[in-house]
Amino acid sequence: MSRLRNPWGQPRFLALITGGYIVWSVVPVLIAIAFAFNNGRSRTTWQGFSTRWFTGETGSVLHDPALRDALGHTLLLAVICVAVATPLGVALALGLQRWRGRGSGSVNSLMLLPLVTPEIVMGVALLLLFLQVFSGIGLGTDAQAIGQITFTLSYVVVIVRGRLVSIGPEFEEAAADLGAPRRDQFFRVLLPLLAPAIVASAAVAFAVSIDDFVVTQYLSSDASTTTVSMLLYSSARGAPTPALNAIATVNLLITLLTLAFAYYVYRRFAGRDEAASLATMEV
Amino acid sequence: MEGEIRLEELCKKFEDVVAVDGIDVDMPPGEFFTLLGPSGCGKTTTLRMIAGFERPTSGRILLDGNDVARVPPHQRNVNTVFQSYALFPHLDVAKNVAFGLKYHKLSKEERATRVRDALEMVDMAEFAGRKADQLSGGQQQRVALARALVLRPRVLLLDEPLGALDAQLRKNLQVELKALQAELGITFIFVTHDQSEALTMSDRIAVMYRGRVEQAASPKEIYEEPDTVFVADFLGVSNLLDATALGQDGAACTVEVGGRKLRAEQGATDARGEVKVMIRPERIVLEPHANQGDDRLPGIVERSVFLGGSYEVHVRVLGGELLRAMVPNDGSAASADLEPGAAVSLRLPPDAVRVLTRSEPDEATDGVEESEAEDVPAQLP
Numbered sequence: 001m002s003r004l005r006n007p008w009g010q011p012r013f014l015a016l017i018t019g020g021y022i023v024w025s026v027v028p029v030l031i032a033i034a035f036a037f038n039n040g041r042s043r044t045t046w047q048g049f050s051t052r053w054f055t056g057e058t059g060s061v062l063h064d065p066a067l068r069d070a071l072g073h074t075l076l077l078a079v080i081c082v083a084v085a086t087p088l089g090v091a092l093a094l095g096l097q098r099w100r101g102r103g104s105g106s107v108n109s110l111m112l113l114p115l116v117t118p119e120i121v122m123g124v125a126l127l128l129l130f131l132q133v134f135s136g137i138g139l140g141t142d143a144q145a146i147g148q149i150t151f152t153l154s155y156v157v158v159i160v161r162g163r164l165v166s167i168g169p170e171f172e173e174a175a176a177d178l179g180a181p182r183r184d185q186f187f188r189v190l191l192p193l194l195a196p197a198i199v200a201s202a203a204v205a206f207a208v209s210i211d212d213f214v215v216t217q218y219l220s221s222d223a224s225t226t227t228v229s230m231l232l233y234s235s236a237r238g239a240p241t242p243a244l245n246a247i248a249t250v251n252l253l254i255t256l257l258t259l260a261f262a263y264y265v266y267r268r269f270a271g272r273d274e275a276a277s278l279a280t281m282e283v
Numbered sequence: 284m285e286g287e288i289r290l291e292e293l294c295k296k297f298e299d300v301v302a303v304d305g306i307d308v309d310m311p312p313g314e315f316f317t318l319l320g321p322s323g324c325g326k327t328t329t330l331r332m333i334a335g336f337e338r339p340t341s342g343r344i345l346l347d348g349n350d351v352a353r354v355p356p357h358q359r360n361v362n363t364v365f366q367s368y369a370l371f372p373h374l375d376v377a378k379n380v381a382f383g384l385k386y387h388k389l390s391k392e393e394r395a396t397r398v399r400d401a402l403e404m405v406d407m408a409e410f411a412g413r414k415a416d417q418l419s420g421g422q423q424q425r426v427a428l429a430r431a432l433v434l435r436p437r438v439l440l441l442d443e444p445l446g447a448l449d450a451q452l453r454k455n456l457q458v459e460l461k462a463l464q465a466e467l468g469i470t471f472i473f474v475t476h477d478q479s480e481a482l483t484m485s486d487r488i489a490v491m492y493r494g495r496v497e498q499a500a501s502p503k504e505i506y507e508e509p510d511t512v513f514v515a516d517f518l519g520v521s522n523l524l525d526a527t528a529l530g531q532d533g534a535a536c537t538v539e540v541g542g543r544k545l546r547a548e549q550g551a552t553d554a555r556g557e558v559k560v561m562i563r564p565e566r567i568v569l570e571p572h573a574n575q576g577d578d579r580l581p582g583i584v585e586r587s588v589f590l591g592g593s594y595e596v597h598v599r600v601l602g603g604e605l606l607r608a609m610v611p612n613d614g615s616a617a618s619a620d621l622e623p624g625a626a627v628s629l630r631l632p633p634d635a636v637r638v639l640t641r642s643e644p645d646e647a648t649d650g651v652e653e654s655e656a657e658d659v660p661a662q663l664p
Contacts, residue, residue: 171369171371173356173365174371175357175382176335176336176355176356176357177334177335177356177357177362177363178362178382178386179358179383179385179387179434180382180383180385180386181357184385185357188382193372
């Protein structure tokens with residue numbers, strides 16, 4: 001007797017593909033995190049649980065100067081990046097939204113360019129720029145920050161513009177109608193309505209900055225400008241200890257918390273649908 | 284009395300599209316004035332120019348004699364109720380209503396009193412602490428009204444404020460809005476594409492079509508004495524027939540419709556040649572086929588629609604035109620005459636037949652069936 005297939009059921013093989021993919025992509029990360037808590041020096045053989053690679057006396061994230069400085073530098077770059085890219089991106093988004101003349105369409109597409117350009121191309125281009133044109137700035141923290149701002153700006157613009165489009169012009173018109181001059185239309189109405197998008201875009205910029213490797217690597221100068229991602233790359237082939245797993249775990253945690261915060265703020269104050277689009281944008 | 288608006292030669296072009304094409308309208312103080320027309324007729328653009336959101340391409344907007352065409356919206360003493368209400372979602376009801384009072388020199392107590400009075404006027408006092416998205420459409424509409432009226436504008440602009448509400452609520456609010464306007468004595472300028480709404484509420488209606496004002500007059504006049512074919516067609520159900528005007532016979536004009544001669548006493552009775560004649564369905568009298576003679580057209584019933592208090596009877600008359608007649612359900616017509624296929628005679632009383640000469644409506648803008656989409660200019664990028 002053959003059983004009738006349930007036509008309303010989920011197609012099984014699609015569920016299988018989905019499940020398989022999740023396991024394939026998450027398990028290596030989970031293993032890497034697990035070994036951050038290994039009690040031995042091995043990154044492959046489990047020798048019991050400990051937090052020595054996070055807070056131990058020697059070679060831990062907290063006490064190894066190289067690791068600590070890399071984490072510090074990563075966060076410094078992220079903070080600079082957010083502090084500059086967010087206000088600049090909001091201003092750009094507002095400008096692009098209002099500007100309805102010739103050329104506004106092409107500038108809109110250009111804003112997406114940094115998101116789709118291979119990062120290595122951008123990295124090389126920025127390197128040449130700082131070596132040849134802005135040699136006064138030179139390589140190092142300033143160049144790294146400027147490089148990161150260059151492309152995180154696009155994220156801010158895209159997120160804030162999306163919100164601007166969904167807000168529409170009528171709240172500002174209503175404010176004007178009720179007697180509010182331009183300044184008040186912005187500060188009393190538009191800015192509060194944009195706030196969730198601004199917070200979310202700042203968080204995304206922060207996360208993108210922390211995760212960045214290519215541009216940050218190209219524009220680095222000496223050891224003091226090493227970030228976590230650079231450190232992971234350079235020492236992965238040297239004499240790695242679980243401390244690398246530990247610092248990667250810290251990095252991951254910061255990124256995830258930031259994005260979760262962004263998603264929460266956006267969902268809480270700007271609506272579920274838009275939050276979903278935000279979640280799919282960040283990789 | 285304050286609150287008079289005069290539009291002089293007012294024009295608005297969006298790139299190549301002419302949205303408002305040189306209109307002259309007087310909106311007397313204290314009146315409920317309606318701009319009525321199909322989508323894309325320029326009514327919303329006209330309202331937005333009065334509010335100050337659009338800058339006229341040319342022409343003048345006189346508010347109590349002063350040209351305000353170049354004055355920014357926040358300096359005009361007019362307020363708007365938006366189609367979507369545009370209540371600020373980050374503020375509660377009371378703060379929404381208080382928003383504009385910041386720009387009036389008032390003490391804190393005065394401000395609170397004004398907000399409370401405005402909310403009481405629209406029956407929303409108990410919702411003062413709610414956020415806008417916790418209100419129903421009708422409640423939001425009331426708050427939007429309070430938010431505008433609390434500023435005591437000389438003119439209140441309403442952009443299809445009832446458009447998003449269901450039919451019953453709409454009817455109630457129509458009555459309330461009209462009562463409110465009469466009580467406050469403020470000039471209301473109301474935009475709608477709904478002809479019955481316009482007829483119910485207005486002291487005066489300007490029917491707009493293709494950026495021009497076709498006719499501006501009282502609802503009764505607009506309905507009973509339309510100047511143009513478009514107005515006749517847009518307001519209510521009318522029968523419009525192609526006819527040839529043959530000449531005047533006293534007060535009446537003799538017109539020929541499908542080989543029959545009729546007399547028309549209304550409209551352009553001095554016209555000659557190709558014209559349209561118009562008659563409202565409720566003025567047509569359905570008679571037995573045996574009744575032939577003056578002012579009558581013989582025809583065949585195609586179908587009858589029972590509407591409760593009346594029947595709408597579609598009759599194909601000699602010459603091929605289809606006429607709609609409203610037959611009261613009072614026993615005056617023999618039921619056999621209402622059956623499809625019945626031969627009948629339609630009497631068109633001369634005092635109900637109107638000769639029209641200008642502005643043909645095209646098929647795309649058949650008034651009544653018009654979609655609820657916004658005006659064309661609002662959709663421009």
